[in-house]
Amino acid sequence: MESTNAKYVSQKISKTRWRPVSSSALQQPHIFATGSWDNEDNKISIWSIGDHGLPGMEDELEGDPQLLCEYRHDGDVLDLQFLDQDRIVTASSTGAVTIFHHHQNSQTISVARQWARAHRNPCDNAPCTGVVCNSPEIVTVGEDGRIILFRADQEGAVRIIENADSNSIHAVTFLRTTEILTVNSIGQLKLWDFRQQSSSPSQILSLTGDRVPLHCVARHPNQQHIVATGGQDGMLCVWDVRQGNTPFSLIEAHSAEMWEVHFHPTNPDHLFTCSEDGSLLHWETASHSDMPSFLQGGRNNSMISRSAMAPAGGNQSLISAWLAGDSGKGRLETTHMLPSQTLSVNSLDVLGQCLVCGTDEEAIFVNRQVPV
């Protein structure tokens, strides 16, 4: 895309997240946070892409991200989420979970609370690999197979599920307010219900016969039973949590690990994935459009989705385009969002029309005109 330029920032970016915009204000997001990894001194940084100007303004250079403030972070930033407008929660490779407070007036960052060694192993550190927030609750998962529930205002953990997983848990997301979904390094999706006191999952889904590790999971914003995961072989799987325990669609998305998958929060027919192979793909279900794919611009790559089984009957109007499978309704359009091949794209976030991603080539790309 023409409006994407690299900004080199001298640190390998492991996570980028937009600061949430209040839904009442119809603004585009203009502040994002990044976390670095593999540095001797890792940092979290807050950037701004200038004023939320009127759309259509010449903004090639103004759109260059400017550093607002940064703060030293102990260990790699393995996950980063905004708890609310001012607070950011990070997961560290030392096993610590930290809440940072961004003071907007002075443009400084301070540590609001830290749970050091929340995830730990007897002899070494256990990195905390994923964090998800539903203010004020924070759920973290780590390589020690623990799931921990914190509250932002409480000192200790609210609930710890020990040995939730025999392998490392790679990512977590909220399914409902009391249910979470985790993915681990043997390709299993586990559903956990916090209302139950047991320390075993209420449901386990996996692709039978395949133990490919899953790295990321995302829930459809409107339909809570649809979940997308990305794995080590670059396969994008779309699951229906209610029915069956195998995925609905399997799409060969990338040639290497898929690090993040995101549904667009307001326009869920669009999906974004980024991968170790250095590409960032924008997926769009074209079930409603009659325009043939070859007339749409950009480097298009239509992929046909393979589905594991035909969708069950039932309420047609609720069946999302994602699950339509081979029936021909669910043709997917993909577009490469980055101008050329780079090293691994570790993270992306999309909000409104703005997309930000960070790579191992120490560059940040911002695109403010994502066609959604």
Add this chain to the structure above:
Amino acid sequence: MEEVDVEPTVTNIPAARDGMHLGFAWGPGDILVFDTVYKAAGATGSGSSLIHVVRKDEDIYSPILRKLFNESHHIFVGLQTIREDLPSKNKKPQFVSISKSYRSVIRACMEELQQVAVSTQDAELATQYGNQVSILLAIELIWNLCEVLFIDAVPAGSLLLHLLDWVRLHKADVDEKAREVLQSESPVEHHGYWDVVVSYVLQGRLEEARQMLAKQAAQQYADKNMYKLMDNLLSKMPVYNPGSIHTLTEFDVKWRHWHEEVDRCLQDKSFASNVHLELICKILVGDEDTLLEHKELLSTWYHFLVTRLLFAHPTIKPTELHYYAQSCMAMFLDSRSAPETLDSILLAAFDFDIHQVIKDCSIALNNWWFVAHLTDLLDHCKLLQSHNLHFGSNLREFLLLEYASGLFNHHSLWQLAVDYFDHCPEFGRVYLELHIERVPLDTERKALKVLRICEQRQMPEQVRSICKIMAKRALRNNRLGSALSWSIRAKDAAFATLISERFLQDYCTRGTFSDLDLIDNLGPAMLLSDRLTFLVKYHEFHKLYGEKCFTEAAKLLLSLITAKIAPRSFWMTLLTDALPLLEQKEVIFSAGQSYELMFFLEELTSSFKPATLNSDKSMQEEDIELTKVELLRLALARNLAKAIVKEGTVDA
């Protein structure tokens, strides 16, 4: 040994004591220095227990210069993928544009360093940044010249134009001065006014010189004619146009006419009354002495060279450059004793001696970045003869390997080095294999990235070794499931066996299985090791038993027993597991199966006898063992009886 090119630099180790002998060890880019136990005679005191790391290249740790490494990596990878089959005349513009991108990256870095140097409070840091800026300036100067002479390789005529651009780019203070003069109240009375005009003329920017002169001319009514004449001369100077239909010879003729005209004006003393205009006229004629009088305006010998060529030999051919370069340098620098490094590098470039340029730059700079990338680009332009060095591969590969090895030292930039190794056909793979195993792995995510690099390049040894490291770490932390997954990924049967034994031990002590989500879902991976298969099947047996599918459970148990994949220590446990099945009301084991079980029991007990002589076993344990055997014998016998009866019965 060959003689050394330069004297080695001396670095003082601050904490080392006098009289102590220092020991050292080489690393890929650093040296470790430490105090040894040896003392010179008469020295007192013991050595310190410190290890010093002497680092040659500090630049890779500078945050701003890091951008240089990342961006140039991107350009490098792009360069390698240019298709080989295009004819070379199509490739030259591509190479030139790649060279320009490298240079723009250097410039961007320089500007940023400049900004930081100006704004920082720390004096030492400011000097350091200042040094880095000047080094980058020199690098860009050299690169630009190499681009003009080697990569673009323009013929005579255009050569001078490119050299003029080169000089103008690196002498930016003229514009600053001009701005200052123009912004003053009365430009023509500004003390720097004539300096600006002369500088414009020296750089061949005659249009701007004319505009400046026009201001003066507007105010001097007396010398109006002189100014008009000068303006005329300046406007008529022929400038070579590469795209025009006129050949170089025609241009030469035109230029000589113009030169003669200027000379006539000088001889006629047309500008005699105005010392400034006379000066300009002398410059236009190419008078060396006049040019040398303005050393401060020229500031460098290469500016002097280009100006002299502009006004004396504009049709200079590339091969003739070095005569003029040497003489100009000699004339300009007569006051100084020896030329500086930069000067000799530029001279070597004018000499078209690429190897000398690269060699001098390698010595002068503490980082291989510049020579590696420049040599790679020149190699792509097919300008380097395949100059095989005494050790190993050709020059380009040597430099790239050195550069990439230095990068691998860095905790973060090692990922860039992988691509450089990929494009070194002879030794790149070996270097990569050795380096990639030594990347420290703190998190699983980093291990996965390293594994992806190894797997993409088919390096199974490294994959195995990395997975083994991760598996051992998981085992140390009692994360058996994780350790097992890593062993499976490494296809390491031995380690998988070890971990399965741990699992079985855990079961024996605790009575339950742990990590069921893993064991249940191993799938075909369980065939990696016998012990692992046994573990999975044994757990399956327990599951079947729990679900009360006794017949399948019995069959499975029997197959486990007869297949003999169980560890010896487990045989008794297996038989004891058979006990409840034997005691069931209905007959589960057939006669044949019972015979097999009995055979197994006898085999087990026959191996007991020597073991019971072992004094470690207490009397109690022996008793328990014997009781178990008794019970089993009884149960088996009863079962056999029932089975025979059942099988012999004719169904009514």
